[in-house]
Amino acid sequence: MEPSVIAEYFGDKEYMECVKDIFDSPVFQSLDNYIQHGTTTCKDHCIQVSYLGYKLSRRFGGNWRSAARAGLLHDLFLYDWHTHARETGKHFHGFTHPRTAYNNAQAYFGLSWEEGDIILRHMWPLTPIPPATKAGFAVTCADKICSTVETAARVKRWVLMCFLAQPAGR
Ligand SMILES: [Fe+2]
Numbered sequence: 735m736e737p738s739v740i741a742e743y744f745g746d747k748e749y750m751e752c753v754k755d756i757f758d759s760p761v762f763q764s765l766d767n768y769i770q771h772g773t774t775t776c777k778d779h780c781i782q783v784s785y786l787g788y789k790l791s792r793r794f795g796g797n798w799r800s801a802a803r804a805g806l807l808h809d810l811f812l813y814d815w816h817t818h819a820r821e822t823g824k825h826f827h828g829f830t831h832p833r834t835a836y837n838n839a840q841a842y843f844g845l846s847w848e849e850g851d852i853i854l855r856h857m858w859p860l861t862p863i864p865p866a867t868k869a870g871f872a873v874t875c876a877d878k879i880c881s882t883v884e885t886a887a888r889v890k891r892w893v894l895m896c897f898l899a900q901p902a903g904r
Pocket residue numbers: 808809831832856857
């Protein structure tokens with residue numbers, strides 16, 4: 735993650751007070767062991783979605799506490815989705831992981847009704863039911879934006895590698 739982004743959320747006292755218990759938990763830290771998109775870990779992805787969802791909620795009037803906490807927990811599915819189907823025979827990660835993340839988040843942290851709704855609906859419109867609140871829309875939008883940026887960074891690196899691998903003079 736960019737150092738400037740880390741400095742910004744660590745320096746945001748209200749944000750950190752709201753999410754500190756999640757940050758400090760071993761189960762959240764374990765998200766560092768899984769890649770989400772490109773070279774971005776699930777932990778960094780969840781932090782970025784949480785912080786952008788929190789900022790959007792502050793700007794547009796949603797419950798920023800729910801956005802910050804549910805954003806951190808929205809992908810708490812705790813497996814490597816790149817190999818999951820091959821190892822378990824369970825396909826459709828895109829459709830099923832919100833429920834898995836919800837169950838894990840409920841078990842480890844307990845969830846408010848809104849936090850639960852945000853996690854369960856964050857894949858909308860891939861899943862049919864949209865979030866019920868402004869904070870839910872903020873996290874859903876933040877997830878799409880962060881996923882696109884993370885994937886685009888990987889494509890950019892791949893294109894650069896292809897060009898840099900060309901022998902000189904060609
Ligand atoms: Fe997700």
